[in-house]
Amino acid sequence: MSEEELGLEDDDSRAVITAVGRQLKLWREAARLKPAEFGTAIGYGENLVYKVEAGKRIPRPEYLERADEVLGAGGKIAAMAKDVAEARYPKKVRDLAKLEANTVEMGAYTNTVVDGLLQTEDYARALYRLRRPAYGEDEVERQVAARMDRQHIYQLSPAPLLTFVQEEATLRRPVGGRMVLRHQLERLLELAKLRHVEIQVMPTEAEEHAGLAGSLRVLKLKGGTAVGHDEVQLTSRLISDPREVQVLEMRYGMIRAQALTPRESLAFIEKIRGET
Template identity: 65%
Template sequence: MEDEEAEAVLRTVGRQIKLWREATGLKQTELGDAIGYGADMVSAVERGKRIPRPDFLDKADDRLGAGGKISAMKGDVEQARYPKNVRDLAKLEDESVEMGAYSAFHVHGLLQTPEYAQALYETRRPSYTEEEIDRLVAARIARKVVFERVPRASLTFVQEEATLRRPVGGKMVLRQQLEHLLEVGQLRHVEIQVMPTSRADHAYVSGSFRVLKLRGGKTLGYLAAELRGQVISDPREAQVVEMRYGMIRAQALSPRESLAFIEKLLGEET
């Protein structure tokens, strides 16, 4: 596990399952047989060493007669599945009234399809396990609630042209990804812009970053990194990040031109 908060949640859930199991007089093997899991999995869950799936919790709740008390912990367990840095970033996104993101190397996480995200994580070296990939993809897709929450946040994205041409996962995955960008780009509170490779003027070429304006007026910067992102909270530094993002948006194609550009790329893929 990556953090104490998630470990505490899993230990609490495991302890509750163990107490309910012992109260019914079942052994770990017997509970496992009854719900379709091995005794090793039941043991690992009770010790807080494995993250139980919703199906595990629902079946355990039913077999142990917990009356929904075990199933009720699914939300907490789902949050614990996500890496701490993802949970922290999701909190900032949830508090944002306005967010701008520049992506230099791949399609921004909030814009990715599940297939694109899966393929992206599969290319990582050293390799993730299948369980880690499932966990990371689920975390990334769960953050898409930022598009749906009310009141709507204003969301803008600037994508480097190269990110829209790189066939992550193959041509079909890329095509689905481009189609998804066109759909999202039609939302009234979302604007997607493309930075053409041919642009000579470019305000920032050092990597991906974000600007987040929170409720209450505070502005934060966020510098993306492979292993750990960095939140920029100093007002002067955040102002520099915001200024650069504004310049990049001015240098990129307009939202209307960008959608036309993406449609053109889709035509090239046929």
């Protein structure tokens, strides 16, 4: 993926990338290097150098590392990679990822698509390409990278308990085509083998369903508090009111009880994969 265009909707990201670009320009000018000379020295084009310094492109870690070496910054430029990495992703994704990194237990019911923490890269990419108004290809890749980065939650130690309930329709909709869906189903079966992950399916034929009001997410944090998260259309909302969180916890508990058991769900997913 090339250096990404910065999303205009994210003022926090823009401020960080603008500041980094300004610092890079000051270091380059102090070294008496023209943009073309600097670009050649670090292995990038002159046009990209201009865009990075103007805050219009997000520099990848390799760009910052090479710039640090060429400009003799002694690690000062390379150290900005952490801030840049965070700024690469939309703010709502960064905020959610921070919560997930601090969770001891998370439950999610999803009724439209496969949950983001369960998605393959190809499935996520297909979803973002369906977005209207359409994303540019750079923004699609930015969003996909952010979603994949959140899946670091599976490597946390101690591992949080992660439970998911997927609506049956999400496992049958061929987002990205049949092969993308098949690989996505295989990914679900793979993740379900992890001891701290449980995946359940809510069958379409279920008569009792406590989740008809929509998808929901409940996170229990290390400090003993709990929060909810809800994302619908253009709205991404963090729910911290204890009374509202209690309602979400109650609904999620009922949803899990009404869905197929984890063992039944794996057999169900295997069956759908065989049909795909």
